[in-house]
Amino acid sequence: MDRREFLKQVALWYAGIMTTAPVFRLVPRAMAGTSASPPSGIIVSKGEDYFKITAAVIEKMGGMGRFVKPGAKVVVKPNIGWDRSPEQAANTHPQVVRALVTLALDAGAASVQVFDRTCNEERRCYQNSGIKPELEKIKDPRVKCEFIDERKFVPVKIEGGKALKEWQFYKDALEADCYINVPVAKHHGLSGLTLGMKNIMGVIGGRRGQIHHDIGRNLADLNTVIRPSLTVVDATRLLLRSGPQGGKIEDVSIRNTVLASTDPVAADAYATTLFGQTPDAITSTVAAFEMGLGEMRLEKCTITEV
Amino acid sequence: MNKKLVFRRARQVCQIFFLALFLFLFRQTDYTGLDTIPYAVNLFFRWDPLAAAAVTLATRTVIPLLLPALAVIGLTLVFGRVFCGWICPLGTLLDGTARVIRPVSRPLRPLRHIKYVILTVVLVSAAFGLQLAGWVDPFSLLVRGMVIAVDPLFNALVTAGFDAVYFHGPGWATAVSEPVYDAFKSFILPYKQSLFIWPAVSLVMLAGVFALELLGRRFWCRNLCPLGAMLALVSRFSFFRRKPLLACKNCEACHHECRMSAFDDDRRMMAEECNLCLDCLEFCPKQITTFRFTPPVNRAPVDVTRRHLIGAGLTGITLPFLVKIDAVAKDPSRRVLRPPGALAEEDFLKTCVRCGECLKVCIQNALQPVLLEQGLDGVFTPRLVPRLGYCEFNCTLCGQVCPTGALKRLTPAEKHAFVIGRAVFDRNRCLPFASSTPCIVCEEHCPTSEKAIRFDEVVVTGAGGAALTLKRPYVITDLCVGCGICEKVCPLPGPSAVRVYPAGEISSDLYPV
Numbered sequence: 001m002d003r004r005e006f007l008k009q010v011a012l013w014y015a016g017i018m019t020t021a022p023v024f025r026l027v028p029r030a031m032a033g034t035s036a037s038p039p040s041g042i043i044v045s046k047g048e049d050y051f052k053i054t055a056a057v058i059e060k061m062g063g064m065g066r067f068v069k070p071g072a073k074v075v076v077k078p079n080i081g082w083d084r085s086p087e088q089a090a091n092t093h094p095q096v097v098r099a100l101v102t103l104a105l106d107a108g109a110a111s112v113q114v115f116d117r118t119c120n121e122e123r124r125c126y127q128n129s130g131i132k133p134e135l136e137k138i139k140d141p142r143v144k145c146e147f148i149d150e151r152k153f154v155p156v157k158i159e160g161g162k163a164l165k166e167w168q169f170y171k172d173a174l175e176a177d178c179y180i181n182v183p184v185a186k187h188h189g190l191s192g193l194t195l196g197m198k199n200i201m202g203v204i205g206g207r208r209g210q211i212h213h214d215i216g217r218n219l220a221d222l223n224t225v226i227r228p229s230l231t232v233v234d235a236t237r238l239l240l241r242s243g244p245q246g247g248k249i250e251d252v253s254i255r256n257t258v259l260a261s262t263d264p265v266a267a268d269a270y271a272t273t274l275f276g277q278t279p280d281a282i283t284s285t286v287a288a289f290e291m292g293l294g295e296m297r298l299e300k301c302t303i304t305e306v
Numbered sequence: 307m308n309k310k311l312v313f314r315r316a317r318q319v320c321q322i323f324f325l326a327l328f329l330f331l332f333r334q335t336d337y338t339g340l341d342t343i344p345y346a347v348n349l350f351f352r353w354d355p356l357a358a359a360a361v362t363l364a365t366r367t368v369i370p371l372l373l374p375a376l377a378v379i380g381l382t383l384v385f386g387r388v389f390c391g392w393i394c395p396l397g398t399l400l401d402g403t404a405r406v407i408r409p410v411s412r413p414l415r416p417l418r419h420i421k422y423v424i425l426t427v428v429l430v431s432a433a434f435g436l437q438l439a440g441w442v443d444p445f446s447l448l449v450r451g452m453v454i455a456v457d458p459l460f461n462a463l464v465t466a467g468f469d470a471v472y473f474h475g476p477g478w479a480t481a482v483s484e485p486v487y488d489a490f491k492s493f494i495l496p497y498k499q500s501l502f503i504w505p506a507v508s509l510v511m512l513a514g515v516f517a518l519e520l521l522g523r524r525f526w527c528r529n530l531c532p533l534g535a536m537l538a539l540v541s542r543f544s545f546f547r548r549k550p551l552l553a554c555k556n557c558e559a560c561h562h563e564c565r566m567s568a569f570d571d572d573r574r575m576m577a578e579e580c581n582l583c584l585d586c587l588e589f590c591p592k593q594i595t596t597f598r599f600t601p602p603v604n605r606a607p608v609d610v611t612r613r614h615l616i617g618a619g620l621t622g623i624t625l626p627f628l629v630k631i632d633a634v635a636k637d638p639s640r641r642v643l644r645p646p647g648a649l650a651e652e653d654f655l656k657t658c659v660r661c662g663e664c665l666k667v668c669i670q671n672a673l674q675p676v677l678l679e680q681g682l683d684g685v686f687t688p689r690l691v692p693r694l695g696y697c698e699f700n701c702t703l704c705g706q707v708c709p710t711g712a713l714k715r716l717t718p719a720e721k722h723a724f725v726i727g728r729a730v731f732d733r734n735r736c737l738p739f740a741s742s743t744p745c746i747v748c749e750e751h752c753p754t755s756e757k758a759i760r761f762d763e764v765v766v767t768g769a770g771g772a773a774l775t776l777k778r779p780y781v782i783t784d785l786c787v788g789c790g791i792c793e794k795v796c797p798l799p800g801p802s803a804v805r806v807y808p809a810g811e812i813s814s815d816l817y818p819v
Contacts, residue, residue: 083700119751121669121698127339151472190746209747209797247755
């Protein structure tokens with residue numbers, strides 16, 4: 001084959017590949033999450049060492065081995081949405097994330113992915129939230145704190161969705177063996193508070209602003225697709241005003257609290273009370289409860305402090 | 307290796323070094339995890355005497371940032387136009403294309419005077435307040451062309467190849483291609499695909515410089531480059547020169563081979579045209595050429611006539627007035643949003659050399675080149691286009707890379723307070739007003755710590771007749787800094803229902819009442 005022929009072949013192959021439309025459909029499979037067995041348990045821990053209290057909560061739940069089997073692909077999904085520092089309480093605290101990642105590694109995970117589709121520029125968010133620098137300290141190649149790869153958003157049919165019938169989801173989140181949701185609890189102008197249900201916004205594609213048009217119902221629908229094995233709410237610092245990104249230290253209240261549940265609705269319901277509100281104040285909690293995604297009546301939950 | 311070849315190799319190594327430095331700094335013109343860029347990425351503009359002269363004349367101030375340009379003048383005073391032959395990355399790239407783009411015609415009659423004409427127009431215009439350096443400065447042409455067209459195009463082509471494998475290739479192919487792609491992304495490709503308005507314009511301008519090689523080697527450098535002209539004038543006084551100063555009778559080698567065409571019709575060498583490439587050490591059949599320190603004696607006059615210069619001077623005086631009488635430049639409704647830290651509009655236009663560094667570094671790809679929106683004066687200056695990308699609240703990179711101080715270097719606190727413009731709601735389109743649909747995405751994203759966008763809660767009758775509680779946004783104008791994130795994230799299709807408009811002081815001179 002001479003050079004001319006070679007170039008011709010390459011050009012033809014390239015043209016052939018390029019002119020094929022990408023076809024990518026994925027049928028959502030049921031998440032391997034443990035379904036909430038009544039009564040829903042909520043574990044709460046308080047203390048100034050956020051790594052320690054996070055570990056204590058998991059320990060009380062039966063250890064990370066209950067959720068992470070050896071060789072499992074784990075996703076830890078914090079809120080890294082904003083270009084804010086840890087003190088400003090707009091993102092999940094890096095120590096809470098690090099504790100969960102460390103425990104998952106110790107349980108024998110094959111990989112632990114940490115990502116979020118950020119609102120501000122992703123490199124600034126990952127860096128200034130403190131999460132990426134903190135995870136780099138672990139120095140384990142199984143930890144992957146990577147930016148969102150736009151190619152990995154795939155359309156998913158939302159079976160039983162009341163408001164949304166289809167949306168783009170992040171492939172790695174869909175394919176995880178164990179999905180751990182780690183929201184930070186904070187104020188939000190539209191939904192009142194942003195908690196675990198809202199944190200799913202970080203694994204969906206498309207123009208997310210449209211979710212706001214009926215936010216409670218939409219969030220409940222989205223949460224039928226990805227069912228976390230475990231929800232850990234970071235309430236170490238609560239952003240009380242000017243959420244979800246805040247910026248003023250005066251708006252932050254230090255609570256030194258981490259709570260966890262296998263029931264995502266119960267976790268949100270309990271976290272709401274930390275702001276002095278009742279669970280029914282948050283429309284996504286109510287919508288999810290009505291769809292049977294979990295328990296919002298705290299009197300039916302067992303709350304354990306460690 | 308023979309001794310003469312050593313000199314050529316030394317020159318080539320030097321050229322490649324500076325080209326590599328240029329490309330390295332180009333790639334470093336980006337956020338790297340630090341709020342401050344650790345390299346002087348704008349170095350090539352800061353040692354550019356043309357930019358320094360044009361900005362100094364236009365603003366009538368000495369810009370300390372541009373003082374390194376004196377070093378290039380000093381270098382030229384000693385060694386002549388060695389900058390053109392050994393350092394300039396555009397010159398190196400033109401030399402590099404010599405094997406691909408060969409002159410198609412016999413050499414044209416010399417056009418060396420054009421570069422002096424261009425230089426005169428630029429400097430005289432600058433003295434009368436019109437900054438034209440960005441049109442013809444070699445670094446502005448090169449960097450802008452790379453930022454706006456070449457780099458995004460390169461990324462798009464490479465990425466399309468890897469994407470094709472990713473979406474259509476078999477698993478084993480992806481297993482090979484993705485690590486290669488990651489390596490490309492780490493070292494060669496930009497962090498992400500950037501998009502600019504009308505990349506073809508900048509591409510054609512840059513490609514034109516290369517296409518001119520069809521008319522002769524280093525055509526741009528010999529005949530058009532105003533920086534070359536400036537250094538040529540300085541090198542009339544340089545000490546390091548080629549000998550002999552006269553080409554030999556009956557030998558046409560110097561005439562035919564010199565890439566800078568540095569000999570006039572009377573065989574006299576024009577030291578100011580020589581870029582010290584040292585080729586003549588090799589091609590001289592008699593091997594009599596040498597380069598040595600000698601007193602600066604010039605046998606030939608500068609190849610430009612008084613008539614050319616008078617014409618150029620008059621053009622230089624006229625152009626600024628052509629801009630002054632242009633209503634487009636005075637129409638307040640055509641004002642664009644300037645990047646944070648921008649000087650007042652009039653000073654900004656005089657100080658900006660249209661280099662494209664701020665477009666390159668903008669972390670949200672929010673800065674775009676102005677084309678004809680503001681008349682001749684504004685072409686290639688940066689503007690913020692929030693619907694394409696907003697200004698990241700904590701980012702101060704554009705002020706750090708601006709080589710002339712047209713954008714000031716801001717501290718984080720100054721940046722947070724700097725007013726780029728002010729947001730205005732269009733209630734006819736905004737969802738909670740126009741169609742009683744809950745939204746408030748703008749309020750969610752508003753980054754000022756006391757939110758500049760707030761909302762009223764109102765009870766309205768919903769579509770089904772039932773009462774509906776709605777949050778309707780409004781702007782606290784004094785708190786708004788015009789970052790434009792609200793305009794960017796507004797979920798409406800088409801134009802945003804909240805838009806940022808310029809809010810700077812309106813000078814009475816610019817807008818006479």
